[in-house]
Amino acid sequence: MQTKVKKGLIVIDSERCKGCKYCILTCPKGCIELSSEFNASGFFPARFSNPENCIGCAMCAVVCPEIAIEVFVED
Structure with missing residues (x-):
């Protein structure tokens, strides 16, 4: 299996x-x-890299204090 x-x-x-x-x-x-x-605010923002490795766990979205991250999962 x-x-x-x-x-x-x-x-x-x-x-x-x-x-x-x-x-x-x-x-x-x-x-x-x-x-x-x-x-625009003068920060170096995060960016999605290595998309082939993403498992959609959404831990990044959970810890983001600015609520700037959305996670989508393909089943």
Whole structure:
């Protein structure tokens, strides 16, 4: 019996993000990093990277103090 791995999609509102790195530190698969470009408020926001590794656990959204992250899971 083969277990199907969930695939996740993370959407980050870069204008709400203040670059606190909580999501980066929490992600068990290393799917988030800081952008190299400023947002309108002068912060380096988080960005979704390594999408092939995302399992849709939503821990990033749970720890985000700015409520800037949405997670979608493909079953």
